[in-house]
Amino acid sequence: MHADLISHDEFEQIRRFFQHESGIALPDTKRSLVSGRLTGRLRALKLGSFAEYLHFILQPGQELEKQMAVDLLTTNETYFYREPKHFTYLQALLAEWSGDKAPLIWSAACSSGEEPYTLAMLMAEAFGSRPWQILASDISTRVLESARTALYPLTRAKELPQPLLKKYCLKGKGEYDGYLLIDEKLQQRVQFAQRNLMEPQRLDSKVDIIFLRNVLIYFDNKTKAVILNNLSRCLKPDGLMFIGHSESLHGISDQFVSLKPALYRFTGGRT
CATH class of the missing domain: 3.40.50.150 (Vaccinia Virus protein VP39)
Structure with a gap:
């Protein structure tokens, strides 16, 4: 799956999800970043689209994968051996x-x-x-x-x-x-x-x-x-x-x- 295959509607859904979870509003310019960072998880879970991935992480019991998605989409400084x-x-x-x-x-x-x-x-x-x-x-x-x-x-x-x-x-x-x-x-x-x-x-x-x-x-x-x-x-x-x-x-x-x-x-x- 190529990162650019994320659709406009899928990006909007993921953007709303991410803002709800983190309070951060992703601008339109982050569409390529979103698709690039989440593509690996789609492959790992054998899912065919970003819409399927969003549906998956919103299911009960998928809190760990939901946090993974937030982590991947967050440009932050939380990591091991920082500074x-x-x-x-x-x-x-x-x-x-x-x-x-x-x-x-x-x-x-x-x-x-x-x-x-x-x-x-x-x-x-x-x-x-x-x-x-x-x-x-x-x-x-x-x-x-x-x-x-x-x-x-x-x-x-x-x-x-x-x-x-x-x-x-x-x-x-x-x-x-x-x-x-x-x-x-x-x-x-x-x-x-x-x-x-x-x-x-x-x-x-x-x-x-x-x-x-x-x-x-x-x-x-x-x-x-x-x-x-x-x-x-x-x-x-x-x-x-x-x-x-x-x-x-x-x-x-x-x-x-x-x-x-x-x-x-x-x-x-x-x-």
């Missing part, structure tokens, strides 16, 4: 970690789980079977439910180094062709919880490292300061905060000092 310089630095940090215990890391806006599972892979490489844990949270119970399944389209692992992919991910077969499943032992190391970062945070233990990447861009400076204050109460002295490469804490909080682009150390306001 690899952060993970390269973290690997070096973990290799030289001198504490009695492995560091406690919190993925504070974990979305559907790719970030905390990536962090878990690096922790497993550094500390093996020793005691360690990743905390992961998000305000959305829907994405947390998805994260707990640990099942992802393979397309989200394009940036994941092959050794990590082979060691910690199981490739799906049959109806799960095109998916990966995070290794069960790794899943057990990640603790998911629903949290609103605008509210004061209470953790059982203070953490060594917080990942809060590509979240602050959605808030004004006053709200950013509230979030940072809430999170700083959960950081150990001299703990680290990773944010997105397009973000900065300059002029927002005096409790952090910049170490590298998008990486800060918590000082609590000490000079």
